[in-house]
Amino acid sequence: MARTRGNDLLSIGDLARRTGLSVSAIRFYETKGLVTPARNAGGQRRFLRSDIRRLSFVLIAQEFGFTIAEIAGYLKSLPEGRTPTKRDWTRISQTFRGHLDRKITTLRRLRDRLDGCIGCGCLSLESCALYNPEDRAGHSGTGPRFVIAPSPSDTEEPGR
Amino acid sequence: MARTRGNDLLSIGDLARRTGLSVSAIRFYETKGLVTPARNAGGQRRFLRSDIRRLSFVLIAQEFGFTIAEIAGYLKSLPEGRTPTKRDWTRISQTFRGHLDRKITTLRRLRDRLDGCIGCGCLSLESCALYNPEDRAGHSGTGPRFVIAPSPSDTEEPGR
């Protein structure tokens, strides 16, 4: 164990080993506000043990396709500086799970529409609900990408 | 209708209007091999009407989180130059749907594990299956990101 001696604080290398992240990634996450380590007398970062969990949450949320900005939004609801309680984590996890459910539901509905299209042959028809954006093509602005406009209930605001 | 006159070929602007993509995005997709338009005498791109469907497929696949490289893999199985038949589209859509199902399943399993963690309180325990990468931390290489290693059945090879 290359654990930083004498107290419960972790060096960046310790944290990297515990999370599987690279040291550079952890420094990068600090610039994004995902962790806010203290510094020792020599200027080296000292992390709380609870930052292992914080970063693990980051990794998991990334697996689910959330951006760093969104994840920062979730983490804002955790206390700064002190170790989050079980209650803190439960709360954030439930919020997260809600957004996750919406994401999965959206994906499934999309897939089911695709199924409909395969079944009815409209992959080769211009009338397909999935493939045919024409009805809303009055659209303007930069980088239009609106084939499947999310229904109002799908809009995600993790930071809300 | 600003349709290119006289035949069934579409100009890049026509295609942009039909798909909702920007002209620059379509040119970019051409560099990635997602479409391979012909050229007229003056050097302007001329697309098949079936390229509307090709690009719509690209948009949908992107919504589902596939990368351009993966999508190019799917599209490789469509005929170049000639309009794909309904059979062509059905085949590609079924392959696609298979990968999609795996993606959704993975996401759901992840979510359910997260649920387990919330329920059992292990979001604050080091033994959580979701949060604890230690067992496989022997790992090396650039940019480790292995909190949730996909199970063998989850590996995606769209181009297979």
Add this chain to the structure above:
DNA sequence: CCTTGACCTCAAGTAAGGTTGAGGTTCTAG
């Protein structure tokens, strides 16, 4: 004490997925 590994900062590079702009050509309607 002194070496060596771990750490520090800051700038630049990478890859994906595009957008923007300059400078020039082609089409098409009137």
Add this chain to the structure above:
DNA sequence: CTAGAACCTCAACCTTACTTGAGGTCAAGG
């Protein structure tokens, strides 16, 4: 036939999410 919209290429720029490298400091064991 000519104006102006639409098109062309090529290079540069943008964001997200990091990595890499240069040049220098800190810390812990022998």
